[in-house]
Amino acid sequence: MVVKSLTGNYAVAWAVKLAKVKVIAAYPITPQTTIVERLSEFVERGLLDAKMIRVDSEFSALAATWGAAAGGVRAFTATSSHGLLYMHEVVWWVAGSRIPLVMAIVTRTIGPPWNIWTDHSDIMDQRDTGWIIMMAEHNQEVLDSVIQLYRITEDPRVYLPGMIGLDAFILSHTTEPVDIPSQELVDSYLPPRRQPYIMTIKEPLIMGNIPSDLKWNMKMRWDVHVSLIRAKEVIEEADREWYKLTGRSYGGLIECYKCDDAKLYIIGMGAWVGDMRDAVDRLRDEGYDIGLIKVRFIRPFPDDRIASVVRNAKLCIVFDRSVSAGSAGPLFLDVTAHMHRYGINVPVVNVLAGLTGLDITSSEISYVVKKIYDSFEKGELRNNIVWYFGGDELWW
Amino acid sequence: MSEYVKYLPLAKPKIGVAGKTGSWRTERPVYDPSKCIKCDLCWLYCPEGTIDVGVSENEYVRIDYDYCKGCGICANVCPVKAIRMVPER
Amino acid sequence: MVVAIKTLPKERYFLPGSAACQGCPEAMGLRYVGMALGKKAIIVVPAGCTSVIQGLAPGCAVNLPVLNVPFASADAVASGLAAAKEIVGEDAVVIVWAGDGATADIGFGPLSGAAERNDNIIHICVDNEAYMNTGIQRSSLTPYGAWTTTTWTGKKEAKKELPLIMIAHKVPYVATASIGYPTDFIQKLRKAASIKGFKYIHLHAPCPTGWRFDPSKTVEIARLAVETGMWILFEAEKGKVRISPFSKPYADKSKRKPIEQYLRLQGRFRGITKEDIKMLERMVDEAWEVLLRLT
Numbered sequence: 216m217v218v219k220s221l222t223g224n225y226a227v228a229w230a231v232k233l234a235k236v237k238v239i240a241a242y243p244i245t246p247q248t249t250i251v252e253r254l255s256e257f258v259e260r261g262l263l264d265a266k267m268i269r270v271d272s273e274f275s276a277l278a279a280t281w282g283a284a285a286g287g288v289r290a291f292t293a294t295s296s297h298g299l300l301y302m303h304e305v306v307w308w309v310a311g312s313r314i315p316l317v318m319a320i321v322t323r324t325i326g327p328p329w330n331i332w333t334d335h336s337d338i339m340d341q342r343d344t345g346w347i348i349m350m351a352e353h354n355q356e357v358l359d360s361v362i363q364l365y366r367i368t369e370d371p372r373v374y375l376p377g378m379i380g381l382d383a384f385i386l387s388h389t390t391e392p393v394d395i396p397s398q399e400l401v402d403s404y405l406p407p408r409r410q411p412y413i414m415t416i417k418e419p420l421i422m423g424n425i426p427s428d429l430k431w432n433m434k435m436r437w438d439v440h441v442s443l444i445r446a447k448e449v450i451e452e453a454d455r456e457w458y459k460l461t462g463r464s465y466g467g468l469i470e471c472y473k474c475d476d477a478k479l480y481i482i483g484m485g486a487w488v489g490d491m492r493d494a495v496d497r498l499r500d501e502g503y504d505i506g507l508i509k510v511r512f513i514r515p516f517p518d519d520r521i522a523s524v525v526r527n528a529k530l531c532i533v534f535d536r537s538v539s540a541g542s543a544g545p546l547f548l549d550v551t552a553h554m555h556r557y558g559i560n561v562p563v564v565n566v567l568a569g570l571t572g573l574d575i576t577s578s579e580i581s582y583v584v585k586k587i588y589d590s591f592e593k594g595e596l597r598n599n600i601v602w603y604f605g606g607d608e609l610w611w
Numbered sequence: 612m613s614e615y616v617k618y619l620p621l622a623k624p625k626i627g628v629a630g631k632t633g634s635w636r637t638e639r640p641v642y643d644p645s646k647c648i649k650c651d652l653c654w655l656y657c658p659e660g661t662i663d664v665g666v667s668e669n670e671y672v673r674i675d676y677d678y679c680k681g682c683g684i685c686a687n688v689c690p691v692k693a694i695r696m697v698p699e700r
Numbered sequence: 701m702v703v704a705i706k707t708l709p710k711e712r713y714f715l716p717g718s719a720a721c722q723g724c725p726e727a728m729g730l731r732y733v734g735m736a737l738g739k740k741a742i743i744v745v746p747a748g749c750t751s752v753i754q755g756l757a758p759g760c761a762v763n764l765p766v767l768n769v770p771f772a773s774a775d776a777v778a779s780g781l782a783a784a785k786e787i788v789g790e791d792a793v794v795i796v797w798a799g800d801g802a803t804a805d806i807g808f809g810p811l812s813g814a815a816e817r818n819d820n821i822i823h824i825c826v827d828n829e830a831y832m833n834t835g836i837q838r839s840s841l842t843p844y845g846a847w848t849t850t851t852w853t854g855k856k857e858a859k860k861e862l863p864l865i866m867i868a869h870k871v872p873y874v875a876t877a878s879i880g881y882p883t884d885f886i887q888k889l890r891k892a893a894s895i896k897g898f899k900y901i902h903l904h905a906p907c908p909t910g911w912r913f914d915p916s917k918t919v920e921i922a923r924l925a926v927e928t929g930m931w932i933l934f935e936a937e938k939g940k941v942r943i944s945p946f947s948k949p950y951a952d953k954s955k956r957k958p959i960e961q962y963l964r965l966q967g968r969f970r971g972i973t974k975e976d977i978k979m980l981e982r983m984v985d986e987a988w989e990v991l992l993r994l995t
Contacts, residue, residue, distance in 0.1 A: 238783050240776075266783045270814025275776035278769070278810070282744075282777035285767060286784025304770050313619055370615040411613050414767050414781060414791045416741055419620040423768030427756035431618065438618040445615065559679060624763035627717030628755030635722065651705050655882055656919050658727035661718045678716035682723035682908075683916025696916070 216560045221450060223386030226354045227319045228253035229393075230361030231466060232263045233401040235269065235319075238283035239292040240268035242276045244298040246383045247321040251293065259358060264495065273298035277305040277318070283315040284316040285422070287413040291316065295383065296323035299337045308347030309376045310439060315368035316376045317361060323383040324483070324571045331573020333383035337471055339513075339545040344541050345439040347377035348514040350485040354391040356465055357381050360511075362396075363453045366405055373446045374411050375439065382486035383572070400460050420459070426446040443515040450512060465587075468517035470509040471524055473499060477506030480525055481580075483534040484510045484546060484600050487569060490536070490577035501590065510546065518553035531563045532584055532592050539568050543595050543600050562591070568603040577603055627678060632659070635680030638696040642672050644686035646693035653694060703883040703890075703937050708735045718761030720753040724921070724986040725879045725905035727753060729826050730762060733795065736889035740793045741765070746774035746807060749833045750797035751825070773805045774798050774855055777816035778821040786820070790954025793893045796823045800839035801831050802859050815869040815898045822899045824890045825862060828907035838886040839923060843981065845976040847968040848910075852910065854971055863902050864990070867936045872897040874936040878904040881946050884933060890934075904931045912967020921965055929984050941994040951992060959984065986990025 227250045231239070241251040241257075266283075271277045273294050274554040280292040299320055309316065326443040341348060347368060350611065351357040358381070364377040381387055410422060423531065426432045451467035458464035465583035471607065473495055474480070483491050490511045495507045508524060525531055533551075535544020542548060547565035556560065564587050569575045583603050590596045649671050654664040661675040663686060672694075674685075685692040713734025720727040742765045746866060747753060748967050751768060754760045769777045774796045782794040796802075803811060803825040812821060830848045831837040838848040866874045877885035885903060892899035897970040906922050908915040923983060925931035926947055933944035941946050949955045959980055963969040 237787050238780060240780055266787065266818070268779055268783060269817065270776060270779075271816070274772065275779075275810045277815055278776035279780035282767075282769075282780025282782075283784040284780075285777075286781040286782045287786070288787050290780070290784075305773060307774075309619065310768050315614060326659055372615045374613055374616050399838055411619060416739055416742060416765065416790060419624050419762075419764050419766075420764065421624070421754065421757070421760040421766040421768070423620050424622055424754040424757045424760055424766070425752065426620070427758070432620075434619055435618040438616060442616060488955050545912075580811035620757065622754075622757035622760040624715055625755070625759030625761070626715045628715070628759035628761045629719040632717045639896070655705055656728065657724075658720060658724050658918070659718060659733055660712050660714055661716045663710075670724055673851070675716060680722040682918070683914070684723055684919055687916045688919050 216397055217390050217395045219395055220390045220585065221354055222249065222356045222388050222390050223233070223354045223381045224249040224388065225253050226358040226393050227293065227361055228257065228382070229395055230255050232357045233396065233398060234362055235364045236404060237288035237290045238266050238280065239269050240279035240283070240350070241274045241292045241294070242270050242298060244295050246320070246323060247293045247295045247388045250319060273301045274305060277302040277309065280316055281305065281309045281312070281314060281363050284314045284410070285414045286310065286457055287410070287415065289408050291318070293319040293321065294327055295321045296337045297435065300325065300340070301318060306341055306346065307345050311435065313374045314376070315410055317364045317368060317372055318376065318378045320378050320380045321360065321383050321387045322380045330571055331383065332482065332537045333385055334570045334572060335380065338378065338380040339537045341378065342545060345375060345443065346514065347375055347512065349512045350380040350484060351386065352488045354386055354393050355463070357386060357480060358393055358395065359457060359463060362401055362405065363457060365385045366453050367449050369409050369411060370449045373442055373449050375442055380485065381608060383442065396461060404456065404460055413450065422484065430446065434446040435526060447517065449517050463510060468512045469520050470511065472507040472509065474506035474508065474524055476504055478504040478529040480506050480508055480509060480528050480531045481534060481584060482508045482531060482546065482550060485536060487536065487575065490575070490580055494578035494580040495586060498584060505584070513546065513549065516549050516553060518556065520553060521550060522557040523561055525561055526559055528561045530588060531561055532566055532587055533563060534566050534568060538570065564596070564599045564601065566601055566603050573605060575605060583609065614649050615662050618649070631677050632680050633677045636679065636699045638681045638683060639676065639695045639699050640674055640679065640683070642674060643693050644670055646691050647671050648691055650690060652690065653690045656684050656688045658682060658684065703887045705883060708886070709738060711738065713763045715761045715763055716795045718753050719755045721909045722943050722952045723914070723918045724824050725906040725907060725918055726794060728748050728879045729775055729903055729905060730982065732885050733793050734764065736886040737793050737893055740791065740893070742781065742792050742794050744769055744778045744794065745797045746798050746802035747771040747801055747833065748796055749828070752833060771802055772810055774802050775810040775821065775823060779817065779819035794821045796821060797826060797828055798823065799800070799828065799833070800841040804840045804862055812869065815866060815871050815900070818871060818897045820896055822901065825902045827902060828905045828910060830910050831961050832907055832910045842871070844980060845969060845972045847971060854976065866900040867939065871900060871937065872937065873899040874903070876902045876921045876931070876933055878926060878931055878933060880919050880926065881933065884944055884946055888935065892973065910968070918966060921962065924962040924965070926950070927957045927987060928959045928962045930959055930962055932987060935961065935993060938995070941991055943991070943995065947981070951988065953985065
C-alpha cells in the first residue's frame with residue numbers, strides 16, 4: 216500500500232494497471248489524454264503487460280476494445296464528450312453483445328461551441344444503452360471504482376459493460392493523495408476474467424445474425440434490463456468486499472451523508488458532491504435539517520435505496536449538471552419517476568447548474584438550496600425546475 | 612454461458628437455415644454421368660455447395676435437390692455439357 | 701504454391717440452404733475462404749449481404765466462428781480480436797469479410813487505420829460494385845456508367861481504386877482476386893495467412909441481382925471481366941506488383957476481348973453510350989499502364 220499524489224486520470228491508469236488489463240485501444244481527446252499517455256508509458260516501460268492499439272478514432276477505439284474483449288481478454292478504453300458520441304453506435308452493440316469491459320469517461324460538455332470543461336451531458340446521454348453507469352466524487356474513488364467495475368461487469372450475474380465518469384479537470388487534472396493498493400490485494404479481489412462466450416477457433420459460434428423470433432430478441436433486451444437490476448446486489452457486494460480489504464466503503468449504489476434526521480435532501484452525482492458535503496455541513500450549522508444523497512450509480516438506478524431514504528422528507532432538491540432539453544435534468548427525471556412508482560409524494564425541485572463547465576462553489580450551492588427551501592416553506596416556490604447561473608442569478 | 616444470463620444473440624451453423632431452398636427452383640440441373648470428365652468444376656463453382664463429387668464409380672456427381680436453387684452455374688461451367696438445365700415442371 | 705482443385709478440402713464451411721440469391725458470388729467466396737483456411741478462420745462481418753446470407757438465428761449458414769459487427773467497425777474490431785488471439789496464444793486467422801460500403805465508404809477510415817498500424821488481419825473486400833444488401837444503391841466502387849437505384853442514368857464518377865490505395869499504405873500484401881478464378885483466390889488467401897501484418901484482398905463478385913444478368917452466368921461474367929482486361933488479377937508485395945497468371949495475357953492490349961462482350965451481358969449497362977464505352981476503354985488502358993509501371 217503506497218500513497219501517491221495522483222490526478223484522476225493517473226488514478227484511472229493505475230487502476231487499469233492493477234487490474235492487469237491486456238488490451239487498451241484509445242483515441243486522444245481533451246481531457247482524457249493523460250490516461251492513455253500514462254498507460255502507454257506503463258506498457259512501454261514493461262510495467263504493464265498489455266497491447267496498446269493506437270486507433271484512428273473513438274469509434275475504432277471502442278470497436279477494437281470490444282473485439283479484444285470478445286476474443287477473451289480484459290480490455291479498457293477511455294474517452295470524453297464528442298468521442299463518446301462518436302462511438303455511440305458501438306456503445307449499444309457492446310451492451311447487447313453482453314461482453315464485459317470497462318470504459319472511463321472524463322465527462323466533458325458537448326458543443327457547439329467548442330468547450331473542454333465539465334458537465335455530465337456526455338455520460339447521461341448513454342443511459343438507455345444497457346451499460347452500468349457510475350460517477351466518482353474524488354480520485355480515490357476513481358481508482359477504487361475502476362477496479363470494482365472489473366469485478367462487477369465480469370460477474371456472471373451481470374455480464375454487461377461498465378462506464379465510470381470523472382469530471383473534466385476537476386478530477387481528471389487535479390492532484391489528490393491517493394492510496395494505491397498492492398497488486399496482491401487487487402489479485403485477491405479480482406477473480407480471473409469470465410465472460411458468457413468467446414470468439415475462438417475452437418468452436419463455430421456466431422454472434423449477432425438476424426433473429427428468426429422477435430420475441431426471443433425482445434427477451435434479450437429484457438435480459439439486459441434484468442441483469443442491470445441484478446447488478447445492484449453485485450455492486451453492493453463489491454463495495455463490502457473492498458471495504459474488508461482496504462477499509463474504504465462508498466456505500467454501494469448511493470451514499471447517505473447526514474441523512475438520519477434530515478427533512479431536506481440534496482441529491483447529486485459526480486465531483487460536485489464534495490462541494491455539496493461542505494454545503495450540508497454549513498447549512499446544518501445554520502439549523503437546517505439537511506442531508507445529502509450521493510448517487511454513485513445511475514444505471515442500475517437505485518430506486519429502492521433512494522425511496523427508503525426520502526420517504527418522509529419534506530423536500531428534495533436534485534442537482535443536475537446536464538439537461539434533457541425540453542424536459543428536465545436526467546437525474547431529476549429518474550428520481551421523480553421512481554419516487555412516484557413507490558408512492559412517495561414528496562415535492563422535488565430540479566436545479567440545473569454547472570453546465571458547460573460553469574463553476575459552482577459550495578457557498579453557491581448553499582445559497583440556492585436556502586433560496587429554494589425558504590421559498591418552499593413560505594409556499595412561494597415559483598417552479599420546480601430552476602436554472603442557476605451562480606451568484607444570485609436564478610432563472611425560474 | 613451463465614445460469615443467470617439466458618438470452619444471448621448467438622447462433623450455431625445449420626444446414627438449410629433458409630429452409631429447403633430447393634423450392635426456389637424454376638429449373639433443375641440434370642447430370643449425365645456418361646459425359647462427365649470428373650473435373651470437379653461443378654463442385655467448385657456451386658454457390659451453395661450442394662454438389663458432392665467422387666460419390667461412386669457410376670455416378671461421380673451427386674446434386675442435393677433439397678437445397679439446389681437451380682442457378683445454372685454448374686451447367687454453365689461444365690466444359691463438356693454433362694449438366695443441363697431443364698424446367699422444374 | 702499452385703493450388704490444385706483435387707486437393708481442396710471437401711468439408712463444408714458454408715452450408716447449403718443459405719439465404720443467398722441464386723448464383724450469389726458471396727456464397728461462392730465464403731466457400732473458398734473455408735477451402736483455403738478451414739478451421740483457422742474467425743470471420744468479422746460488418747453490415748452487408750453476408751449479414752443476411754447467414755440466415756436467421758439461432759441457425760447460420762456459415763460453419764465457422766462469425767462476429768457480426770456495426771457497419772464501419774469491422775477492421776477495428778478485427779484488430780482488437782487479433783490482438784486478443786495473439787495474447788491467448790491461439791493460432792487464428794482473423795478475417796474481415798466486407799462489401800463495398802464497409803471497405804470503401806463508411807468503413808474507409810477504420811480500414812486505413814488498421815492498415816497503417818499493420819494490424820495482423822486479412823481484409824477481404826467482396827466487391828459486388830454497389831450497396832447490394834440495401835437494394836442496389838451506388839457505392840464508390842460502382843463502375844463508371846453503371847445503373848443503380850441512385851444512378852438511374854449511369855454513374856458519373858469512376859470506380860475508387862482501392863487496391864492502389866492499399867498499396868500506397870505500404871502493407872505487406874495486397875492482391876486482387878475473382879470468384880471466377882477460385883484457385884487463384886485460395887492461393888492468395890493462403891499466402892496472406894502466412895504473412896504477419898495487414899493483408900488486403902479485393903475480390904471481384906459479379907452479382908446477378910444487382911448487375912441484372914441471369915444467375916447462371918456469374919462465373920462467365922467474372923471471367924469476362926478478366927478477359928477484357930477490366931478486372932486485373934495481381935499481387936503486390938513491398939510495393940512491387942506481380943500480374944497473376946490468369947491476367948498475364950491481357951497485359952497485351954491486343955489479346956483483350958472487346959469490353960462490349962462484358963458489358964452487354966449486364967442489364968446495368970443497358971443505357972451505356974458509345975462515348976461511355978470509349979471512356980471505359982481509356983480507363984482500362986490507364987489502369988494497366990499504372991499497374992505495369994509498378995511491376
